[in-house]
Amino acid sequence: MENLPRIVAVLLDGVPETVIAAAGGILLTILLAFSAGLALLSEHRLLRAISRTYVEFFRGTSEVVQLFWIYFVLPVLVGIQLLPLFAGVVVLGLNHGAYGAEIVRGAVSSVPKAQVEGAKALSFSPRDIRWRVVMPQAVLEMLPSFNNLFIQLLKSTAILSFIVVSEVTERGVQVLVPNFGDDIVLIFVLMLLIYLVLAVLITAVMRWLERIGARRLGRRPSASARTAAVAAAH
Numbered sequence: 001m002e003n004l005p006r007i008v009a010v011l012l013d014g015v016p017e018t019v020i021a022a023a024g025g026i027l028l029t030i031l032l033a034f035s036a037g038l039a040l041l042s043e044h045r046l047l048r049a050i051s052r053t054y055v056e057f058f059r060g061t062s063e064v065v066q067l068f069w070i071y072f073v074l075p076v077l078v079g080i081q082l083l084p085l086f087a088g089v090v091v092l093g094l095n096h097g098a099y100g101a102e103i104v105r106g107a108v109s110s111v112p113k114a115q116v117e118g119a120k121a122l123s124f125s126p127r128d129i130r131w132r133v134v135m136p137q138a139v140l141e142m143l144p145s146f147n148n149l150f151i152q153l154l155k156s157t158a159i160l161s162f163i164v165v166s167e168v169t170e171r172g173v174q175v176l177v178p179n180f181g182d183d184i185v186l187i188f189v190l191m192l193l194i195y196l197v198l199a200v201l202i203t204a205v206m207r208w209l210e211r212i213g214a215r216r217l218g219r220r221p222s223a224s225a226r227t228a229a230v231a232a233a234h
Contacts, residue, residue, distance in 0.1 A: 028093025
């Protein structure tokens with residue numbers, strides 16, 4: 001245990017890179033999830049086809065292979081070498097955005113048609129129906145699933161160690177294990193605890209957002225999206 005302070009210090013050095021990768025990946029995931037998810041519901045066949053191709057490709061191929069393609073193969077094809085951390089963020093966003101697109105599509109589709117018809121009867125414009133009736137309820141429905149997705153994304157930041165991003169896993173495996181092999185159990189226990197703490201923080205933020213959204217819609221956070229169109233519009 002005499003090496004504990006040094007082990008903790010090295011692992012904590014990797015936390016900023018892990019947090020940056022996770023935060024960047026989450027932001028890109030949200031952008032792609034909403035863009036692709038709404039495109040899957042579009043009336044335009046070409047837009048649906050493009051979105052479906054993106055979703056199926058990134059859900060159906062290995063995240064590690066995607067990382068290698070973007071970091072190692074892309075420079076050969078187009079002559080552009082991405083910074084390791086940036087390449088990792090791109091892969092995390094593209095991969096989890098594909099999963100998020102299905103979350104968005106499912107949540108929007110789950111809003112009862114009767115509420116949309118009720119909003120039309122109240123002379124709501126199509127824009128108001130989408131953004132004041134459908135989306136507030138759909139977003140609230142998405143939050144628990146996005147919570148799980150963001151935690152999965154956080155754990156996926158470990159693959160960035162393959163391209164030598166100095167995140168927690170890289171610090172533990174490449175730096176600590178070779179130098180403190182006798183403390184390997186302690187090293188990996190501390191790595192698990194770091195990811196656990198970060199996951200709990202993500203969950204806390206998402207639960208907070210869920211409570212805010214539920215309060216604005218006048219329902220309990222765990223309730224399903226089943227309110228009247230007029231209530232959702234406020």
